[in-house]
Amino acid sequence: MAKRTCLMIGGGGMAANWIRILTDSFRDRVEIVGLADVNTEILAAQGEALGLSTSQRFTDFHEACAAVKADFCGIATPPKFHSPAAIAAMENGLPVICEKPIADTWDAAKAMVRTAQKTGLPCAIIQNYRYADNKQELIRIRDEGRLGKLQYVVGRYGCDFRRYSAGLTVVNLLKHGLRTTSKVLCLSSPQWKQLLMDNRSRLLII
Numbered sequence: 001m002a003k004r005t006c007l008m009i010g011g012g013g014m015a016a017n018w019i020r021i022l023t024d025s026f027r028d029r030v031e032i033v034g035l036a037d038v039n040t041e042i043l044a045a046q047g048e049a050l051g052l053s054t055s056q057r058f059t060d061f062h063e064a065c066a067a068v069k070a071d072f073c074g075i076a077t078p079p080k081f082h083s084p085a086a087i088a089a090m091e092n093g094l095p096v097i098c099e100k101p102i103a104d105t106w107d108a109a110k111a112m113v114r115t116a117q118k119t120g121l122p123c124a125i126i127q128n129y130r131y132a133d134n135k136q137e138l139i140r141i142r143d144e145g146r147l148g149k150l151q152y153v154v155g156r157y158g159c160d161f162r163r164y165s166a167g168l169t170v171v172n173l174l175k176h177g178l179r180t181t182s183k184v185l186c187l188s189s190p191q192w193k194q195l196l197m198d199n200r201s202r203l204l205i206i
């Protein structure tokens, strides 16, 4: 398989995990050829580790998207930068793979969709939990009918949604539970949307 080049936006926190996995497990398939991070210490440390020259390191993702020629752009910044970074990448011809959540606001998410439609480029949001061993085992249990026909599934994400700041927590983390649950229940997008809009969704305990 041909190696794909990546412009990475974000270098620390979750982005450090992306970089570690891309350069470790996927080293035969991916090469990071540019990095943007507002934190200059992280930028320097990751830039050194990746062997990037200073002309491949950026503190401004707009400049990075305009300057770096890559096959795709990975984004793992805090949520409020997902939309502007993804739009900058797509406007410069880069397909995007971005951390969850899609964005920090509904309008910001819609702007990403509009840019993907306008440019014809994919803008994928990762959902890593779906592929974790325990979730895959749940899918196998369902597929093999080990528990018979499932009527409903109750799951729990290990975080207290009742805490102050739960609004952001819900935006940021609820999708882990919902997305995993929808995979287990084979819910399609319209069904999933209906579930969220339906009062009975309170029966779905995450």
Ligand SMILES: NC(=O)c1ccc[n+]([C@@H]2O[C@H](COP(=O)([O-])OP(=O)(O)OC[C@H]3O[C@@H](n4cnc5c(N)ncnc54)[C@H](O)[C@@H]3O)[C@@H](O)[C@H]2O)c1
Binding pocket: 009, 010, 011, 012, 013, 014, 015, 036, 037, 038, 039, 042, 059, 061, 076, 077, 078, 079, 081, 099, 100, 101, 128, 172
């Ligand atoms: N999938 C998962 O299991 C999982 C787990 C944790 C976090 N996340 C997601 O990962 C994303 C990042 O979260 P985090 O906790 O690592 O955040 P963070 O605050 O640690 O930031 C990540 C990196 O982005 C950089 N950054 C911040 N603003 C930037 C900008 N404007 N341009 C370029 N770089 C910028 C930071 O300096 C940092 O190095 C969030 O969307 C979060 O929801 C996902």
